Amino acid sequence: MTMGTFRLVKKDCINNRGTRWGESLIHCGLALCTLISIVTTFVIIAILAKESFGFFEEVSPVEFYFGTRWVPLLEPSSYGVLPLVWGTLSVTFGAALIAIPIGLASAIYLSEYASHRVRSIVKPLLELLAGIPTVVYGYFALTFITPLLKTVLPEIQVFNALSGAIVVGIMVLPMIATLSDNALRSVPDTLRQGAYALGATSYEVTTQVVVPAGLSGVMASFLLAISRAIGETMAVTLAVGATPNMSFTLLESIQTMTAYIVQISLGDTPAGGIAYQTLFAVAGFLFLITLLLNVLSQWFLNRYREVYD
Amino acid sequence: MNILNGSAYPNNGVHLNKRHRKAKLFSMLCSLVTWLGVALLGVLLYQVSSDGFKWLDLQFLTSFPSRFPYKAGIKSALVGTLWLISMVAFIAIPIGVATALYLEELSGQGRMNRLIELNISNLAGVPSIVYGIIGLAVFVRGLALERSLVAGALTMSLLILPVIIIASREAIKSVPMSIRHAAFALGATRLQTARDHVLPASYSGILTGVILALSRAIGETAPLIMIGALTYVAFLPEGPMDSFTALPIQIYNWVSRPQQEFHQLAAGGIIVLLAVLLMMNTIAIVIRYKTERKYK
Known part of the structure; x- marks a missing residue:
């Protein structure tokens, strides 16, 4: 790929219809700008890999990926990342449980039932919800959701996984709704009319024709939302606290991978120490998970896209 | 079925x-x-x-943060955010639009192009905190920029670059082929076509995308915490190398304190932040509405 990149730039810098020097200069400049995004990817991978390898010289990968105790800062230290992964997964799972049904139902309403007028009001509102900074959601979890939960579940802690899951669910909901709405709307009307002509009701048309036909886009939106929930930082940092543990109840404080990274960077960690390196090991793992989900989501879009013409 | x-x-x-x-x-x-x-x-x-x-009054907007809630304000945070966002705009917009223009108009449609496209959409999905860590390793430590505005602006630029590229490409794509063909037929080069016809025609779409990307940068907190934007700053930054704080950082700092008063201060800060974002979104919508050119 590097070789190819080089050729790409070279071709544009030198071999540009001979005469126009100014033009080939600009060509070259634009190609260099494009190069920045490629370099960014390589830098991300290189840095995460380098520092992670440094970490894995001190701590074996087996202990890191399969250990169940995460005590990086106190003696005796232990570097098992599973409690953080567990924290991330429980928040993500809870968020998906909330956002997927609500998001899909909203998408169905917007694309199949809502009038043009309602749609033109609701969709911008949902997009507004998507544009609210995540730190605001953290505030919302701490000052609204947790007190509300406390009235129902008095034993709940101030920092708890449940409010984190709920708030992340609310956060990714608009993403699922708007992306799935786009996917459902791209299903051609002829399919709907065909099904109606066969005597199907609107429920049957939606669940048996429209949603299956737009499934690739819908699935892609789910995966993107899950990936976003896994990488989400500020809302969970504020809502779930900083206690890495593998409890099954959602009522206790936990710690996610992202919240750990924030916790470490708030203290003044010296460069090069093992605590500094844990940042990169955890971030590298996080990067791998989200990358996998994003690639999977694109694969879904391309592999199962039905083309109607 | x-x-x-x-x-x-x-x-x-x-x-x-x-x-x-x-x-x-x-x-x-x-x-x-x-x-x-x-x-x-x-x-x-x-x-x-x-x-x-x-809590929202002139005193709140013009005071520095303080241990005493009734004296605290968001002056340094607001100024820091303004600095940061101007610098991000200065760095990210030219690079992003240039990349989009290059990919859509000047490079071929080969495999390389598809790989770059895949790469950019993956970059857009990388969690913001990972960008923060890269910023910490490359800009703060590697290039020894310390906890300065430049380090923050560069990190933030990397973060929103894919968003700007994707939005600009969409805008450029929506310019109909016939415009390009007409320019080519009159003997314009690809660059002249791109500069004189495609870019002006996609201008409003690009601007909308850029404004939305910048509003994302205004609200991002995690990368700034990673590169060590300070939570307590009682002075105004005077140049790009000064340390700084930003509105979302100040809000985070107040929310994470246990006292009720600070939570309410955070709410005050959130109102200001949301007002800024809403304003930018409105501008984007107005631009889209006013300058939208319809091609048939």
Whole structure:
């Protein structure tokens, strides 16, 4: 790929219809700008890999990926990342449980039932919800959701996984709704009319024709939302606290991978120490998970896209 | 498909009413759930404004942060955010638009192009905190920029670059081929076509995308925490190498304190932040509305 990149730039810098020097200069400049995004990817991978390898010289990968105790800062230290992964997964799972049904139902309403007028009001509102900074959601979890939960579940802690899951669910909901709405709307009307002509009701048309036909886009939106929930930082940092543990109840404080990274960077960690390196090991793992989900989501879009013409 | 072979409805006529009731119920459920989402937005805004409005006055906007809630303000945070966002705009917009222009207009449609496209959409999905860590390793430590505005602006630029590229490409793509063909037919080079015809025609779309990307940068907190934007700053940055704080950092700092008063101060800060974002979104919508050119 590097070789190819080089050729790409070279071709544009030198071999540009001979005469126009100014033009080939600009060509070259634009190609260099494009190069920045490629370099960014390589830098991300290189840095995460380098520092992670440094970490894995001190701590074996087996202990890191399969250990169940995460005590990086106190003696005796232990570097098992599973409690953080567990924290991330429980928040993500809870968020998906909330956002997927609500998001899909909203998408169905917007694309199949809502009038043009309602749609033109609701969709911008949902997009507004998507544009609210995540730190605001953290505030919302701490000052609204947790007190509300406390009235129902008095034993709940101030920092708890449940409010984190709920708030992340609310956060990714608009993403699922708007992306799935786009996917459902791209299903051609002829399919709907065909099904109606066969005597199907609107429920049957939606669940048996429209949603299956737009499934690739819908699935892609789910995966993107899950990936976003896994990488989400500020809302969970504020809502779930900083206690890495593998409890099954959602009522206790936990710690996610992202919240750990924030916790470490708030203290003044010296460069090069093992605590500094844990940042990169955890971030590298996080990067791998989200990358996998994003690639999977694109694969879904391309592999199962039905083309109607 | 079940409908086609009829197996889904063996007693078609008998259950017709039931099926219609089910459809009615389903549509009501979907609409209910959608309005629930909108209601959540309402609850969130209500919660923020009922907490924060009483703190919102000139003193709040023009004071530095303080240990005493009634004296605290967001002056340094607001100025820091303005600095940061101007620098991000200065760095990210030219590079992003240039990349989009290059990919859409000047490079071929080969495999390389598809790989770059895949790469950019993956970059857009990388969690913001990972960008923060890269910023910490490359800009703060590697290039020894310390905890300065430049380090923050460079990190933030990397973060929103994919967003700007994707939005600009969409805008450029929507310019019809006939415009390009006309320019080519008159003897314009690809660069002249891109500069004189495609870029002006996609201008409003690009601007909209850029404004939305910048508003994302204004609200991002995690990368700034990673590169060590300070939480307590009682001075104004005077140059790009100064340390700084930003609005979301100040809000995070206040929310993470246990006292009720600071939570309300945070709500005040959130109102200011949301007002800025809303303003930018409105500008984006107005631009889109005013300058939208229709091609047939």
